Amino acid sequence: MSTTTQKHRDFVGEPMGDKRVTALSGIGEILGEKLRQQGFDKAYVVLGQFLLLKKDPEMFTEWLKDASGANSRQAGVCTQCLREWCDAFL
Amino acid sequence: MSSLRSKSAQDISDLLDEYRIKHGPVVDSTRSLYEKKLKEAMAKGKPKESCDKTYYREEEEVTYEYSTPVRSEGAVNSGSYMRSRPEWREREFEHEQSYSSYSRPTPEYRGRDFVDEPSMYDKPSTYSNAYMTPTPMKSPEAPKAANSSRLIPLWVQFVFFLAVAAFLYLVFSSMESNDSFKAIE
Numbered sequence: 001m002s003t004t005t006q007k008h009r010d011f012v013g014e015p016m017g018d019k020r021v022t023a024l025s026g027i028g029e030i031l032g033e034k035l036r037q038q039g040f041d042k043a044y045v046v047l048g049q050f051l052l053l054k055k056d057p058e059m060f061t062e063w064l065k066d067a068s069g070a071n072s073r074q075a076g077v078c079t080q081c082l083r084e085w086c087d088a089f090l
Numbered sequence: 091m092s093s094l095r096s097k098s099a100q101d102i103s104d105l106l107d108e109y110r111i112k113h114g115p116v117v118d119s120t121r122s123l124y125e126k127k128l129k130e131a132m133a134k135g136k137p138k139e140s141c142d143k144t145y146y147r148e149e150e151e152v153t154y155e156y157s158t159p160v161r162s163e164g165a166v167n168s169g170s171y172m173r174s175r176p177e178w179r180e181r182e183f184e185h186e187q188s189y190s191s192y193s194r195p196t197p198e199y200r201g202r203d204f205v206d207e208p209s210m211y212d213k214p215s216t217y218s219n220a221y222m223t224p225t226p227m228k229s230p231e232a233p234k235a236a237n238s239s240r241l242i243p244l245w246v247q248f249v250f251f252l253a254v255a256a257f258l259y260l261v262f263s264s265m266e267s268n269d270s271f272k273a274i275e
Contacts, residue, residue, distance in 0.1 A: 003241055049119055049120075051114075052114050052115060052117065052119065052120050053113075053114050053120060053123075054112070054113070054114040056112060056114075059112075059113075059123065062123065063120075063123045066122075066123065066126070
């Protein structure tokens with residue numbers, strides 16, 4: 001039973017354009033700030049990292065946990081969000 | 091192994107291939123992750139490409155093991171090995187008696203026997219190893235995977251379903267009683 005949040009649906013439903021990194025599912029203010037400090041200030045930059053890791057969900061999840069301090073649930077949700085966005089728009 | 095930081099991006103990429111880690115380009119943002127992966131792989135001591143030949147042989151035997159379904163078949167296999175070993179011994183006796191006049195064939199035969207026996211000793215042990223590893227691994231993995239995939243625990247869903255079922259039953263049972271209809275008339 002997979003329940004998607006409104007945030008997830010909002011992100012996956014349209015091109016991400018210039019949305020901030022906090023628009024990603026699973027990324028709140030605190031994690032967003034950590035990512036911004038490393039230069040990942042927009043969602044598309046995180047998308048770039050996801051693509052550099054060849055869309056490998058495990059690699060990306062691990063990277064996200066290391067880079068932002070996300071826990072497994074948050075990183076997993078963000079990975080899933082990006083995967084679905086890529087399936088729809090890439 | 092010397093420090094991974096000092097290696098070139100191409101070296102890191104080659105090392106990742108050696109340890110058979112699927113990876114993308116080694117750039118600034120991905121490098122530290124790949125270095126971490128390599129450290130983990132080195133700590134585990136995964137076999138490298140150069141030793142592949144022997145590794146594949148064992149792997150062939152083990153994968154063949156996985157494809158055979160049940161333990162009974164394994165018992166039959168090990169039984170056949172038990173049978174074949176005394177057979178070798180019998181043959182050895184026969185050949186020794188018949189070849190007693192010849193000095194050359196027996197050392198040759200013995201040499202072959204010595205070469206073959208160690209591999210036969212190895213096979214039962216790989217069988218038992220293959221049996222030991224998959225079953226303990228499967229049981230802890232299955233409940234972990236089952237538990238982590240649900241947001242709402244399963245028992246909550248069951249209780250909710252039973253509550254809805256009980257409510258519907260009450261509604262139906264109250265509809266069927268005729269006493270209330272007479273009161274309306």
